Amino acid sequence: MSEINITKNKLQRYLLKFDGVTCPGCVTAVKKTTSQLDETKFVEISESSGDTIITSSLWANQIKFELNEFEGCCSDCQIAIREVEETDLDTFETLFEKPDDLELVKKQYKIALERALEGIEVACSDNCVCKTTDVDRLSESDGVASFASVYNLNERINSFLEQGMLITDFGCGTGHDAILTAEIVNPGIVTGIDVTPEMVKFATEQAKLQGINNVKFIESFDLSPLEKESQDVIYVNNVLNLLNDKSVFLLGAYEKLKLHGLLIIADEFALEEFPTELRDDESFQCGGISGAEFVENVETMAIEHGFKISHWESIKEYDIEFNNEKYKLKTGILILQKSIGRSGIYQMN
Numbered sequence: 001m002s003e004i005n006i007t008k009n010k011l012q013r014y015l016l017k018f019d020g021v022t023c024p025g026c027v028t029a030v031k032k033t034t035s036q037l038d039e040t041k042f043v044e045i046s047e048s049s050g051d052t053i054i055t056s057s058l059w060a061n062q063i064k065f066e067l068n069e070f071e072g073c074c075s076d077c078q079i080a081i082r083e084v085e086e087t088d089l090d091t092f093e094t095l096f097e098k099p100d101d102l103e104l105v106k107k108q109y110k111i112a113l114e115r116a117l118e119g120i121e122v123a124c125s126d127n128c129v130c131k132t133t134d135v136d137r138l139s140e141s142d143g144v145a146s147f148a149s150v151y152n153l154n155e156r157i158n159s160f161l162e163q164g165m166l167i168t169d170f171g172c173g174t175g176h177d178a179i180l181t182a183e184i185v186n187p188g189i190v191t192g193i194d195v196t197p198e199m200v201k202f203a204t205e206q207a208k209l210q211g212i213n214n215v216k217f218i219e220s221f222d223l224s225p226l227e228k229e230s231q232d233v234i235y236v237n238n239v240l241n242l243l244n245d246k247s248v249f250l251l252g253a254y255e256k257l258k259l260h261g262l263l264i265i266a267d268e269f270a271l272e273e274f275p276t277e278l279r280d281d282e283s284f285q286c287g288g289i290s291g292a293e294f295v296e297n298v299e300t301m302a303i304e305h306g307f308k309i310s311h312w313e314s315i316k317e318y319d320i321e322f323n324n325e326k327y328k329l330k331t332g333i334l335i336l337q338k339s340i341g342r343s344g345i346y347q348m349n
C-alpha cells in the first residue's frame with residue numbers, strides 16, 4: 001500500500017479514493033476493513049472508470065491507522081490510495097441525512113413549553129426524566145424552566161468556564177443554562193441552538209427581558225451554524241439521548257471545538273439494554289430515556305473521534321418502570337476534551 005500523503009491539517013475530513021482494486025476478493029476486503037470504521041454508510045463503490053473506486057469520508061488518521069496493515073486477496077490488485085481530497089463542509093454535510101424523527105421532538109417540546117408556561121408542570125413528556133428529580137421545577141425555574149434532570153448544570157461545570165470564552169449550548173431549550181452561562185463568561189459569547197422554534201423564540205425573549213446581550217439563540221438541528229474550531233466549550237444538557245446518530249454529533253462537536261476545547265455531556269446513561277418496545281415508545285423517547293446510551297459506548301465513540309476523557313461525574317442511579325419491569329439508568333456528566341488523533345496516539349505528521 002502506498003504511503004498516504006496528507007498535508008498538515010489534522011482536523012480535516014478527507015475523501016479517499018482507492019483504485020486498482022479490481023477483483024471481488026479485494027473489493028470485499030477493502031469494504032470490510034472500512035466498514036469497521038464508524039462512517040460505513042459513506043463507503044460506496046463506483047466502477048465507472050474501470051477501476052473500483054471506494055470513496056469514503058473518514059478521519060485521515062483513522063484511515064492511516066486502519067488501512068496501514070491492509071492486504072487484499074491477490075497480488076494483481078494494487079491497493080493504493082489514488083487521491084486524498086479535503087472535503088469542504090457542504091460536501092461533508094450532504095453525506096449526513098437530516099434525521100426524520102425531528103417532527104416528534106419539535107411537537108413534544110412545543111407542548112412541553114406551553115404546559116410549563118401555563119403553570120401545569122415542567123416535563124418533556126409523561127415519562128420524563130425531569131420527574132426523577134425532587135425539585136419543584138415550576139418554582140425553581142423562575143420563569144425559565146430547565147427541561148433536564150441536571151437542572152443545575154451551571155453549578156456543576158462552573159470551574160470549566162472562564163470569562164471571554166465562546167460557548168455553545170446545544171439543545172438549549174428555554175435558554176435556562178445558556179443565560180446563566182452568559183453571565184459567567186461575559187464578555188464571552190454563548191450560542192444556544194435548538195430545533196424547536198418555540199424554544200428559540202422563548203429563549204431569545206427571556207435573554208432580552210433579563211438584559212443579557214452576550215447570548216444568541218439559533219434554530220438548527222445540528223452544529224452547522226458554528227464556525228469550525230471556534231468554540232471553547234460545547235455542552236448538551238439532556239439532549240444527546242435524543243439524537244439518533246450520536247457519533248455524527250460527536251464528530252460535529254470535534255470539528256467546531258478549538259483544540260483542547262471541551263464537550264460537556266450531561267445526560268441519562270443506560271445501565272442495561274432496553275427492550276425495543278421501550279425504545280420505540282414516544283413518551284420515553286421524548287423523556288430522555290429511550291435513547292440513553294451506555295456511557296462506555298459514548299466514551300469509545302468519542303475516543304475514536306479524537307477526544308480524551310477528561311472527567312466523569314455520576315450523579316444518581318435510578319429505575320424506570322415499563323410493562324411492569326424495572327430498568328436501570330444513571331444521570332451523569334461526561335466531559336470530553338478535544339485532542340489530536342485516537343487517544344492522542346495516532347497523530348498525523
Ligand SMILES: C[S@@+](CC[C@H](N)C(=O)[O-])C[C@H]1O[C@@H](n2cnc3c(N)ncnc32)[C@H](O)[C@@H]1O
Pocket residue numbers: 105106109124145146147148170171172173174176177193194195196199220221222236237238239242243288
Ligand atoms: C430535554 S430538553 C433539554 C433542554 C435544555 N438543555 C435544558 O437543560 O433545559 C431537550 C431539548 O433539545 C432539543 N433538541 C432535540 N433534538 C435536537 C436537535 N437535533 N437539534 C437541536 N435541538 C434538539 C429539544 O427541542 C429540546 O428543547
